[in-house]
Amino acid sequence: MQHTDIPSRDSILSLATARDPLSVSIYLPTSPLPQESEASRIALRNQVDEAQRQLLAVGADKREVAAITEQIGDFIADRAFWTHLSNSLAIFVTPTSLKTYRLPNRLEAAVEVADRFYVKPLMRAATFPQTAYVLALAQNSVRLLEISADDVPHRITVDGMPENVADGAGLDPIAGRSPVGHQTGGRAGGGNTPAGRVQGAEGQKVRMAEYSRAIVRALRPLFNGLNVPLIIAGAEPLVSIFRSVATYPHLASQTITGNPEEIPDADLAASARLILDEIYAAQLAALRDNFADRHANGRASTDLSDVARAATFGAIETLFVDIDRSIPGRIDSESGAVTVAEEDNAVNYGVVDEILRRALLSGSQIFAVRAEDVPGGGAFAATLRFAA
Template identity: 30%
Template sequence: MEPHVIQSLLEESSEICVSIYMPMFRWGREKQQNEIRYKNLLRDASELLGNDEVCTASTRDAIVKRLELFRAEGTHDAWRHPSAGLALFATPDSLEVLPMGKRVTEQVHVGERFYLRPLLPAMHGDGRFVLVAVSQNHVRLFEGSQEGLEERSPDDLPENLKDALNIDEFTTALQHFSYTEGGHVDTMYHGHGGGEDDHKQTILQFFHRLDNPLSEYLQDRNDPLIFAGVEYLFPIFKEAISYSHLLADPVTGNFDNAKPEMIYEKAQEVVQPFFQKNTMEAVQRYHSAHGQNRATDDLETILKAAEMGAVDTLLIREDATFWGHIDDQGHIQEDGTPNEVSQDLLDDAAVATLNHGGEVFVVRGEDFPVENGSAAAQLRFEVTAMTS
């Protein structure tokens, strides 16, 4: 997810903000349950708005109307091609709809700002990627997420080399040159008298024809693109493709007839280290800062530092929750579960950090630098300056 998306949600100005998160069914008849689930969440939102002392009847009606209009918009891509999850952010004057690459717990929040905690993992990659499996005989495009692979068929994406280069009488006009790698055979095509340079130029032209439809399909996205094919083809593909988020490591083999489950398993070996790289570097920076007295895992100190703009990097343990409130003496009181006075203090810490230009990372439990901790922060100056 692009950072500017979350930044725009942080900057949204409204007395009443509604945040809705829901998991989605992606395939088969179960997709019909998405609308039922949404109706139930919409009802919950209406009830919460009605019980909010700040919310007027006209404000509630305006927000509910926007949410109902979205439900009725059956052609919206969120309904036609659902992702693993869906997030909606509504005010009386706006509605933002964001697909999510991982399932989320269904929930509704009403407050003076949007609730962003479930979005935070997506700031540094939410597991979504695109994979293109290419041979001269077949081009396959997949959308990947933490849920698996789903094959796509854009109308303008060539099906194979023959389709891309508009070669007539393909099998009789060209000779075959077979390239074998690790038991996989891929076929290069060239004219009479052609050599290896001719093979490369033919394939390069083929990949140039793939570039435009791929670029259009990936327009305004920053999801990593994985190349899947025999190793010989990858350097040529890199030369031809203009998309800037092509991963440096390919998935090698011939996948013309491979099942999506097998391709997905191989893709995870490439994409997971990519998604974890920035997070693990942030964890290492925390350890280094700890030795310089510029790190803390005390949530009360973190909240104070974040409000002052002193948090450089905030680490939040994946799946951790901390519902509580600040008492009259400025100390944290943990409530355990949400109530009329409690807030998600991890969400508060994240929003304050982001508002002051800091970074936020959601870290897997096994990688979190503090045992049993829910948050840890690298500070811009020594902890003693925060606690004195």
């Protein structure tokens, strides 16, 4: 089982804006298997040695360096933590603080020392969090699952959720009748649905629509303000009927087909993650197409100087960054002018990371992706809010 701590955008922004002359960022590939934790702890010790070497090379105070290494040493000694890992571990440490995140993405090992934290790889988990809800929808039952990067999905109790079609339609689940009237003609006493409409296949569709609307009403308080995909698991015609009355804007077009009463939660979660991969792939393809259109109109760039200036003046609309590439150097805080360095050391920081930080501050949409998904194939690319 994986254990994850995916940071929010606000958490990433807090890390990106923090400043300390001795800021150490470490990314470590790990394994969720407890028996493999010792190898990860050894690898981290080696990374700490490298961070210490870089700090001492620029004349950092030995007491402050010792404070960093002691904090990480205590963290390494916490054996209970090391039995609850995911696929990567991110560590951010100064002489007075240490923060960690367990991430579902497989990230490359990295050690960065500067006056700020190296957050670009951390954005990968925030870009594609592998989080969704699955609504397992059947005529005789409905359940809501929360899917995350963890292996185990969680069932969510929803207040007011109908138990089945009869419950959602306000019918007696035993007799299939309205509890407020038993007439067979005209209108059922006190009811709003003509009794003649709830007969046969057509009547069953009416009940399924009422059931679907009851589910939508129950889900609305939970989903208000969310932007997490909702994936339906179920069979026709109920799935189509539910889609016809659903109002949630992030309802996935893909469906997990079949009777969800016969599909275990873990299998629903596995199918949902495949659908999430499809959603993200389609989203990236659309963004790359948009980049090409913007580039033709002077509203996109892959030039380092142009993108750095655009980030400085809040002109980036969408930023793509390769999570595995780093360009050492510095960016002027006023003009956005870039100075690229030959060596990655404790004096320089990643200029793409600094572009990302400035884009975060201006509310840009950011996608931390693999190299093949960056338009132009470079370390970064950006669409702009106005023509350069």
